[in-house]
Amino acid sequence: MMAWIIDLWREDVWYQQLYIISAAIFILCSLLSLCMLRPYSKVAEEIEIEYASYYSKHFFMSFRKKKQRELFRKAEIAVSQxxxxxxxxxxxxxxxQIAIFSFGATFWLxxxxxxYEFFESIPVEDSTYITDYYGGDGSYETAPMDSNGIHHVExxxxxxxxxxxxxxxxGYWRGGEDGYYRSNPDGNPFNNLRP
Structure with a gap:
């Protein structure tokens, strides 16, 4: 498992490194959270007792969410003393909180x-359109590559x-770096790629 993580890290793909980091943060924070569970429970219990004593002194508290938060914070401060x-x-x-956030980040990453890898693994076939075709009036158009009467010139x-x-x-060099497409000679100037 560790060798796989090291290999994944060495591939130097930013999103893979990011989810390795977020997974490591999730594991560390989860372990830390588990280690603090017992002292947390003791303090939380005392806060609840303190909060209950404050709560009992007020009326209609079930409708007063802001007041509930205020009293809970007051109970936390009292217990912290x-x-x-x-x-x-x-x-x-x-x-x-950090463990929850890093788990979500890891999951979505x-x-x-x-x-992304799935779509990257799909083989891309040659484009079905020629990109350097111009119509007879000089306007940019596309023409299917599989149509008859078209060939590539190196x-x-x-x-x-x-x-x-x-x-x-x-004398001159023609075709740039990639060459170009031309229509096969057929005596019909209206289906030519270039006028």
């Missing part, structure tokens, strides 16, 4: 990365030549 285990109570509360050198009007054209 005389109980030396109160810092462990606070530590248990914090560690429980793992779930998200599994979904980048190549074109030797210099002289046009019929006497203009000399020097």
């Amino acid at each position: 005389f109980n030396s285990l109160y810092p462990l109570y606070v530590l248990k509360n914090w560690s429980s 793992v779930a998200g990365s599994l979904v 980048p190549h050198w074109v030797d210099g030549y002289e046009r019929s009007d006497g203009t000399t054209v020097e």
